[in-house]
Amino acid sequence: MSTSTEPAATTPRATHPELHKPQPYRDLATRIGARYGLLVVWLLLIAVFVALNGDVFLRPLTAQTIASTKAVVAILALAALVPLVVGQFDLSVASQFGLAQALCAGLVVKQGLPAWPGVLVVLLVGAVFGVANGFLVAVARINAFVVTLATGTLAIGLTQWYTGGAQIIGSFPESFTSAGRANLAGVPLPFVYVLVLAAGMWVMLEYTRWGRRAYAIGGNARAALLSGVNVRRMTVTSFAVAGVVSAGAGALQVTILGAASPEVGAQFLLPAFAGVFLGAAALRPGRFNAWGTVIAVYFLATGIVGLQQLGAPFYIEQFFNGGALLIAVAVAQYSAERRRRAAAAKPG
Structure with a gap:
């Protein structure tokens, strides 16, 4: 009896052409869901609170309170956003904010400096603080x-x-x-500042050479350096921007409260970073972006205020923000991984 050593003929597995056809509608739905899913969840959350407690939640004062009181958190989140775009963490934004609000109030009350020149001094201190951070990270090469x-x-x-x-x-x-307490056509001025800052940051990151280079560094700092990008200067600049924006948030806090406290600052760090990471799952999935950050901050604020109006205990805010941060980091990492896989799967 003889045995053949020739390889057995293989018959191609029957395939269904329909499985390999492009599915534009499914792909479009996936992209829309990834971009605008947070907005949809936000609307559903509002609908739930309206159904459960509409008499209180739908009052204009509720929307104005959320827009005004969370403006400082939104601005701090935008401050933290810029270093994150270039791949660095700035854990000092909340502490810089605390120093700025104390310095702003002290320059006016203690030193008798006119208010607006005092704000300029505060912004300058924030810039110096940010440059120092950037120098230590980019030049001295100490971990951020x-x-x-x-x-x-x-x-x-x-x-x-x-x-x-x-x-x-x-x-x-x-x-x-009045710069922190007045309204513009019924919209609190602090919320207007948030929109203006987010618009400016969106233009800077999406439509300027600086923004393109910043995203390139965040994606692959070594490749950006080899392509001629001055990574050190960009990193220092990003920390400087974060310092100035954090200082501006501190000055805004004083205009709203008319006072400053030495205890203010640390409690803003987690909500700010939760907003940035959750915002990376909106509009530009897997990518830190300004408008996604603002949407995320006010999404979290809506959930917290709505739960508190339903009688939730005061510590619900910590649970909500902490849980949102964990989910946001997981979603952002998953989105970034999907983008890397999609890029690797492209021919060439």
């Missing part, structure tokens, strides 16, 4: 987590030293406080 954790702690110490551990309360010019 370590640098910003250390400088953030330093900012807390400076805040406590400057305030003496006490609130700064005094008289502020009406033109100064």
